[in-house]
Amino acid sequence: MIPFAPPLLAALRSARMIAVLTGAGVSAESGVPTFRDAQTGLWARFDPRELATPEAFARNPKLVWDWYAERRAKVAAVKPNPAHYALAALETHAPQFLLATQNVDGLHQRAGSANVVELHGSITRVKCSREGSLVEHWNDAANDEPPRCPSCGAYLRPDVVWFNELLPHAAQTAADSAARRCDVLLVAGTSAEVYPAAALPEVALRRGACVVEVNPNETQLSADVAYALRGPAGVVLPALVAAAWP
Numbered sequence: 001m002i003p004f005a006p007p008l009l010a011a012l013r014s015a016r017m018i019a020v021l022t023g024a025g026v027s028a029e030s031g032v033p034t035f036r037d038a039q040t041g042l043w044a045r046f047d048p049r050e051l052a053t054p055e056a057f058a059r060n061p062k063l064v065w066d067w068y069a070e071r072r073a074k075v076a077a078v079k080p081n082p083a084h085y086a087l088a089a090l091e092t093h094a095p096q097f098l099l100a101t102q103n104v105d106g107l108h109q110r111a112g113s114a115n116v117v118e119l120h121g122s123i124t125r126v127k128c129s130r131e132g133s134l135v136e137h138w139n140d141a142a143n144d145e146p147p148r149c150p151s152c153g154a155y156l157r158p159d160v161v162w163f164n165e166l167l168p169h170a171a172q173t174a175a176d177s178a179a180r181r182c183d184v185l186l187v188a189g190t191s192a193e194v195y196p197a198a199a200l201p202e203v204a205l206r207r208g209a210c211v212v213e214v215n216p217n218e219t220q221l222s223a224d225v226a227y228a229l230r231g232p233a234g235v236v237l238p239a240l241v242a243a244a245w246p
Helices: 006-012 024-028 054-059 061-076 081-095 109-112 169-181 200-206 234-242
Strands: 017-020 096-101 116-118 121-126 156-162 185-187 210-216 227-230
Touching: 006 210, 006 234, 017 081, 017 169, 017 200, 024 234, 054 061, 061 121, 081 096, 081 109, 081 185, 081 234, 096 169, 109 121, 116 169, 121 169, 156 200, 169 200, 185 200, 210 234, 227 234
Parallel strands: 017 096, 017 185, 096 116, 185 210, 210 227
Antiparallel strands: 121 156
């Protein structure tokens, strides 16, 4: 049994609004390779910036499509872990709740989380590279090029945020609003170094929220939070929820 400070448990129980920010560390516990860990085998010779920019897609759309198709297949083969399920359970206890994730794998939704904001999009979806409209059905086995949009004929691309692209406006606005209004912010599995997502803990701290970090390692955020809980999210989060609502 992990010991938690009674004021932390009290803060969770009394919170009117709980917000959560998750990063790659949560998904890694399900076996999802982190962005750089995905550079293995055939892809080891490529820098992520050669595969995750609009310029890279314009230069070699088939290469970029194939890399994301392989990642999509790996994501489909894994399952949510106890951290995902703990956050889904936490949502049922909070009068207001929002989970903002930097992950693109959809595991939070598969675990049962309802109010999820995907800051970086979702690898499980594809969209038209010209119109931006989502396309539900496509063929990964298209010959020497990515599949094309059935509406306009442009190449399809993953519905993720690439380098040099802005976050979806609605997602960023919702996450920022939650950071401003929350009583408690949990930051799990992220170093909180990549902006604009990294600004969310800063906003919550300025607003006087109780910010809680869940991470095996110390980060640049650790010195500023109210509680730094060391350990894997899949261990700490289920124990925290169980302790707050035994």
